[in-house]
Amino acid sequence: MxxxxxxxxxxxxxxxxxxxxxxxxxxxxxxxxxxxxxxxxxxxxxxxxxxxxxxxxxxxxxxxxxxxxxxxxxxxxxxxxxxxxxxxxxxxxxxxxxxxxxxxxxxxxxxxxxxxxxxEFERELISERTKAGLASARARGRKGGRPYKMTAAKVRLAMASMGQPGTKVGELCKELEVTRQTLYRHVSPTGELRPDGKKVLGIGFEDAF
Incomplete structure (x- = not known):
């Protein structure tokens, strides 16, 4: 047909x-x-x-x-x-x-x-240009890459919510507009701050609040 x-x-x-x-x-x-x-x-x-x-x-x-x-x-x-x-x-x-x-x-x-x-050739060109651009930026002292999806406010909300009996991880992810993988990279299932979360906050765990 x-x-x-x-x-x-x-x-x-x-x-x-x-x-x-x-x-x-x-x-x-x-x-x-x-x-x-x-x-x-x-x-x-x-x-x-x-x-x-x-x-x-x-x-x-x-x-x-x-x-x-x-x-x-x-x-x-x-x-x-x-x-x-x-x-x-x-x-x-x-x-x-x-x-x-x-x-x-x-x-x-x-x-x-x-x-x-x-x-496929177009994808490879884009990848090469991106890598070259990041290398050039690093050489000038600038950091490249995508901005964090998790903001400080989102990390703090995740810390407060994770580990609570009534928290549904799927709903929390929707509210934060992140994937489960992203959430768990920043905060543990019990609400403890992980390395990526510390990086977003820019402070140690003891100062998170």
Whole structure:
């Protein structure tokens, strides 16, 4: 079965999917087999795309007008197609720079393989630039890396909450907006301060309060 996915960036009526729909219909997609989002391509929340991907079954082919209608970026696109391929679902792009992509054919798979290789190359470049930037910053006496997810206030709240009979760790993590792993790196199950927690507070345990 052929399934069509369409997207426009604005929901104010200034953009329509008519051109995409006509092209997909001409390519063989039946009128009742369309999914349509009106949202920026960079948004994670595209409910119709989510529904479309869930509806696809082995042997189906997902049809899109252009490659940028589907993926937020190259990495996201590669992940989506990898998942579809594992499920036995094909992808066909009708026009634009990705028009040679048709994962139901050998040549189309080869083209997408090149896209996947470029995505991997992009990841490696970003990693190398990040490492080089951090090394340069350290050489100038600056510390790099991500900022702590745990603030001093969050650490103190975790210390006060952990070990209490009524505390549910999952709910505490949601309140602090951290994972269990992050929480336990800073505070023990009994509320004792751990090295990462001391680092956030910048003081010893005896001065934590």
């Amino acid at each position: 052929l399934i069509g996915y369409m997207r426009v960036s604005k929901a104010d009526g200034s953009q329509t999917t008519d051109l995409q729909r006509d092209a997909l219909l001409a390519a063989g997609v039946e009128p009742g087999q369309f999914y349509e989002d009106k949202a920026s391509g960079k948004k994670d929340d595209r409910p119709q795309l989510t529904a479309c991907l869930k509806a696809l079954r082995s042997g189906d082919t997902l049809m899109v007008w252009k490659l940028d209608r589907l993926g937020r970026d190259l990495r996201h696109l590669v992940n989506v197609v990898h998942d579809l391929t594992e499920r036995g679902v094909g992808l066909k792009v009708l026009t634009g720079q990705g028009a040679a992509i048709d994962t139901t054919t050998a040549s189309g798979k080869l083209v997408f393989g090149i896209f996947a290789a470029l995505a």
